[in-house]
Structures are given as structure tokens and as C-alpha cells.
Amino acid sequence: MADRWAIAGVDLHLRPLGSRVRAGLEDALRDAVRDGRLATGTRLPSSRALAADLGLARNTVAEAYSQLVAEGWLVARQGSGTRVAGRPRAEASARPAGRSPDAGAGAAIAEPRHNLRPGSPDLGSFPRAAWVSATRRALAAAPPDAFGYSFSQGRPELRGALAEYLARARGVVADPERIVVCGGFAQALSLTCEALAARGARTLVTERHGLDTHRRIAARQGLATRPLEIDEHGARTDQLVEVGGDAVLLTAAHQFPFGVALAPSRRGAAIDWASDGDRIVVEDDYDGEFRYDRQPVGAMQALAPDRVVYAGTASKSLAPGLRIAWLVLPDDLHPHLLETQELLRSGPDAVAQLALADLIRSGAYDRHVRRARLAYRRRRDRLLATITREAPAVRVHGIAAGLHALLELPPGSSEAEVIELAASRGLAVAGLESFTDGPPIGWPALVIGYATPPEHGYTAALARLAAVLAQVS
């Protein structure tokens, strides 16, 4: 891809952002709108045409347009394509030209924003009062050394609370001494990949459908990745022997984005593969707390604590902004990982760790998770009812758990067209292809994050989704 290109006759500079292609495209477009190179009302090329020009997947362009429509930079109207929106005045004057608009474009957007992209809990439900109380209690009780450099592994108060919680809620075999607290899952995965590489690993197998960032994090630590297919029983761990590799990353409780739970036989196959060849399973238990229809699916870590790295996070249960995740490690990875953690001291802030420990110990964490589970279950039920009623040709998958569902579009539909149609209604959605390693799998689908909107915005978001899907069906 060229790093300088023209759109609607305007020269745009794409910053060297590696594989962050969609983000780079969005940035370049925002910059051009902000500094006036793309004037209000300018009609942009179709996503198909621009994708062909730039050598990108059409979904990439469609999703960038959709994001910018949701942010109010562009407007999309059926029949008249995508155009540059009227310039949000407050936004434009508050910030110097040519700079990234991350400082709260939301405050000045021209269009109502509806967001059903996956990956976020309802940020409006973060338990602010409980968090302040927990912080106050934690600070009153903290020994002075809590504010010091020590405890790269994480505060002992939090590791103790997590060990009990994980055993109780997720069936994890968790000795506090084998827990390392990290600054979010991405960092936890990065540390794990570094420790795997230090142990001699060269290749990490990843699910063929998942987050590209995980593959990029592995690559940054020198690990090659190979894809593992997925079917209705979860990742094809029965194929691990053929696929090869030194470790595998699995979303066992709730595959992202397909939403299936890894079947018992598949769990066994993964563990056998790991045990037979001194290999490691990394279990990404990102939303294990949220299961609606039957008993929770326990973590697979308990099957072989010496072969499985268990990774959990507060990003879905509380909020991503807390930057807290945790690893439960096999003995032989623990020293490698701790060495990096001690060098970079990259664990999260001690006050937040103590507050979370207090929240867990006091029962407030469980209460919050129960409340959230009820709320998300209700949203899921409404999503299902709405689709069944308004767009019966759309099949809904992966709804037993978690914060997202997979909506299989009727055969022959185009993901990119549906994304653009949604954008024209002010609704941001994601397509399955964005989460696919390698060529598309031949059936179009949307990945709908029903936890993302604030509670008061869910009805409107759902109505727009229904209207879009009714038109497709």
C-alpha cells in the first residue's frame, strides 16, 4: 500500500502505521476533513472503488467510513453515497490543525452515534461509587510499601483475592504465588509470548477467527502464527498435531467471534497435544463471567495447570480503562515472565490493585457482575427477539454467553454493503471478515457487540440494526 495517495482529488498522507491500516485510513480522513482539504459535502468514492485503488479489503474501507459516520465526520445517505459532514465547530476550534482528534470527538459529533461493535462492556455502568469506596478503604488500610517499587508480580492482597475468586467462579487452580497481575490482556499476552520465546517457542497457533492484534503481539515477540480452523465444537484442536506449533491461544469458554464453547473432547485434545510435546495452551478467558443459559463453562486450565497459561481480565467485567488483567502461570514460565515484569515494572497501579482486591473481598465485585449479567442477558434476549421478528432470514449464533453475537446474513449478501447501509443510519457495526485470518470463509456475517451502547441508547441502536437487516433479508 502506498503511504501517500489521493482521494477526491486531495492528496492525503498516511502515517507509517504498520498493519493498523483501518486506523490509519480513518486518521488520514479525519485530518483531511479537519484541515479543510476535504470540504463539507465532498462525495467520497464508494468503498469498493477506494478499496480497489488502495489495494485494501472492501470491509476495511467500509468499516472506516462507518466509524467516521458514527463519529460525525462523514454522513452516509442511501442513494447519495458517503459525504463529508458539516465541520463540527467546537471540535475544530479546540484543537490545532493536523493533529489526532482523540481528545473527545464524541463531545462535538454532528450525528447521533450508535455503536454495536464488539469488544466493550457498557461503560456507563461502571460502578463509580463502589470504586471510590473501595479506593478509600484500600488506601486507609494499605501498608506504606504498597506505594513503592516492589511487587512486580502484583499486590499480594489482589493475588490472594483473585486466587479465591478464580477457584470459585471459574474453576481455576490458582495459587496466589503463580498469579501475575498485568496492565490489561494485551500486555499479559505480550509478556506470555516473550516468556514462550525465551523458553524456545517459535510458533503460536491462533484461532483463524479472532483479533488480529493478538497475532501482531505474537509477531512483535518473534513468534510466527498459524491459524486453527473453527467449527460448531470450537477450535479444531484435533488438528493441532498436523498444524504444528509450540503453543496455542484459545478462547475456550466463549470463542471470539463465533461464540461457541470448546467441546470437552477438544479441550482434551489441546491438553494432550500440549502434554505430549512440552507445549503450552494460553487460555484467553476474556468474558467467562457472562454465561446465560446454563452452568458456567469452567476454565480448561484446571485440566492441566502445568500446561495452561490462564488469562483473565477486568476489562469486560468492570472496564477496559482499569488496565487490569491476570495470568495464572505454569511453574516453568513464571520466572521468565516475572523477569520482564520486574525489569519493565509494567504492572498496573497499586491503588487500583488494592481497590479491586477490596471490591472482590467485600462481595461488591460479585454483585456488580450479577447485575451486569442480568442486564446483558436482557439485551441479548431483545436482540434475538428483534432479529427473529424483523429479519427472520438472519441466523443468530453464539448467544449462550458473552457480550456479542454472530449474525449470519442471508447467502449472497455483502458484509461491506450491510456495514455501509448501517453507517448510513448512523450505526457502526463490524463484519466477520475483520476477524478472519486469511481469506473470507464464504458466508457473510456481522459481529454484534450488544453490551457496547449505554443502557439508554440500546433501544435506538437495536431499531436501526433491525431496519438495516430487514432491508437485507
Add this chain to the structure above:
Amino acid sequence: MADRWAIAGVDLHLRPLGSRVRAGLEDALRDAVRDGRLATGTRLPSSRALAADLGLARNTVAEAYSQLVAEGWLVARQGSGTRVAGRPRAEASARPAGRSPDAGAGAAIAEPRHNLRPGSPDLGSFPRAAWVSATRRALAAAPPDAFGYSFSQGRPELRGALAEYLARARGVVADPERIVVCGGFAQALSLTCEALAARGARTLVTERHGLDTHRRIAARQGLATRPLEIDEHGARTDQLVEVGGDAVLLTAAHQFPFGVALAPSRRGAAIDWASDGDRIVVEDDYDGEFRYDRQPVGAMQALAPDRVVYAGTASKSLAPGLRIAWLVLPDDLHPHLLETQELLRSGPDAVAQLALADLIRSGAYDRHVRRARLAYRRRRDRLLATITREAPAVRVHGIAAGLHALLELPPGSSEAEVIELAASRGLAVAGLESFTDGPPIGWPALVIGYATPPEHGYTAALARLAAVLAQVS
């Protein structure tokens, strides 16, 4: 160095901890004491003998002994060497055998601990009440997206507050858009080294006296390091052209550990060197807030904002446990650095960022720094008066600023012997040699962190130091 060795007839296993030799030695000794392999009263070999056996520097062994004496694992008595202390009962029963004792050995130590090692502010003076108030106000005002994944660069509220503060207090030319908030200085340096490497840098010049961790962080990002000598005008930046390299890391305001400020001509030489060859200066302004005797020494970043990466931190002004540092970046490093930060999402917790922004905006941060500056200045004055009175043969350097002083011991003294003597009085101190890249420079000195003890413990710590030094002089 062997990774398995015997001490006092007991076989010890040293975990593969790379260059963390002293920490590894300490861990191995703690493990052996904890699980009873080294029984109470066992006499350890002298630091000289053990250092020779293991192929280590004598200071490394002496400092490990000293640390373990301070923690209560060992006792050192003049004339009878270093012995294994009575096993702290609470500590031993609370934790499974053979595990790392990081979970608060301080609570159960057998000996009073006095610590004058450098690197920490007085953790007991962390403004807990002000922090809780700031957290409460910040959470009440935060937009929901504060709890989300966005803002890898750092919360705009904090970047705005920092830009004003840094301009006012440190003379930094700081556009909020060029600030990146990081999870502590080690992480900030790691991100900077990664961005330098991505920009084509191969070699980072570091001050010959400083923290070894900085060199290790550079090495982890593939940068070789070369040492730069230091004299009474600071780092010999006039030698940079001969030394070579693509970037230089400088503690300009207050050299660690010598304590000198980089002279204006040396600042100019560094900037010229950077400008002439498209090179970068990384300015580690770790304790710039603390200057006692004259006007603050401003940051050198203002001389050439396009050549200097400015790094500041809340670790000394508030507490290391907050894990908050900040970078002010030249344009051409900013995208590289942000790309990693967006991938790893390794910035600090949003609540802490908002609380710090509130603390700065409300004036509470300035008040805290002023109070701390007064308290540390008083400690420094007492240190100086005590040494002058009790140990006039010891020369004190680097006292105009910061949280540490360099105590030059009389010619012919042995750093290791003084460290051991201090340990025998229950006092942990560090020698200059620990902060020296390459061979010792030929004059023995201690690096005394006078901010480290709690306020109520400073008198006793100082008395022990005076007694030790009086004996040496």
C-alpha cells in the same frame, strides 16, 4: 556464573534470572532460609570469599547480605560475621515453602530495618486523603469513554494538565498532543528505545554511572549501549562525537548518582551532536521537582523540542506505585511510539490518570511537592551536618537537589566493607560501584537515599550511618 552452587554446605539453585544477579542471590538465600536448608545461626562465608567462589563482584554479595539483614533473614554482627537469623514465624507459616517472599516480609522481619538505599521517596508521605478526594472528583466528572479502550496516548485531561505544569515548573515545551502517558519510567524508556530502533537507531549512549536496568531495557529492544564519562560538569557530552551512537540518555537536571547538573555548555554540546546527525537526546528528568539551593535547573528539552525526548514521572514526586510517567516527544518519534502503545494498551489506569489531572489542576500536587521539598531539604541538611560533625573525612557530593547524596569515603576504604559494617548495624546502603558500567573508578563512595526512610525512622537511620562512617574515618 553457575546456576547451581553450594553455600555453607547447602546446595542452592539460582533461577535463570539473566543479569539480575544480586536479586537472584537474594532469592536463593531467602528460599534456603525459608525451607530450612540454611538453619538458624548458620554462619555464611564472608562476602569476599563468596564473591570469589561465585565469580561475582564483592559489592554484589555485600549488598545482598545487607538487604537480607535489613529484611531480617540474616543478622550481621561485627566480629562474628553474617549468620542466618531466627526464622520469622508469621512469615514462614503464612506462605508455602519454596516460594518467593514478596508478600510483605516487612510485616514479619526479625530486626528493625533501616534503609538508606536511593531510588524511593518517603512512601509514608503519600497524600492518601488528597488522592481519594481527587479520585472521587475525577470519577464524578469522567465521561463514560474514560473507562474504555481509547486514549492509548493518555487521557486528554491529564495531558492537558501536564502540558501546563511542565511548561511552568520545568520549562518544557509541551504540546498535549506530543505527550504520551506511560506506566512508569521503565516502560517509557522501553517504548522510546523501541521507537528509536524502529527509526533505525542501533546504539544508545548512557552515562557511565547510572542504573543498570536502563542499559538492560535498551538491550531488550536491540540497542547496544556505550558509556559516557561524567565529571563535575555532568556527562561528558563534549565527547559524544568520539563515542558515537544514535541517541544519548542523560539525567541532565540532577545526574544519578553523582548529583551534578549538566552544565550549559554540555547541554549545548549534546543538542549540537543530536542536531548534526539526526540523533536523539532522551532526558530522564526523574527528580527535577526537587532543587534546594537555587533556581530550578530547567529541562534541556526546551533547547530543541525536535531533538529531545523529555521523560518525567510521578514516582519521586508522589509514589512509584502509581506507575505513571510521561514522555514529551519530537514529531518523528511520536507515531512509532503510539503504534506500540496502541497495540499493547500499556498506559496506566484511566482512573489514576484522571485523579492525577485533578490533583495538578486543583493545586494539590504543587502543595504536596512543596511540602515534600521542604521535608527532604531538612533531611539533607541534617545528613550534611551529621557527616561534617561525625565523619569529617567523608566528602559529600551532589546535594543541591534530588533525593540522594554521594558520600565519598576516605581513600583506601572498601565500599564492600562499609556496606557490610552498615548491615551489621541493621542499615542497608548502596555503593557507587553498583551504579557503574565497567570497572570501578578508583574511589569508594556510598549513594545515600535520604528520602527512603519514613519520617519517624530517619533519625535512627542517620545515627547508624554516622556511627558506621565514624568507624571508617
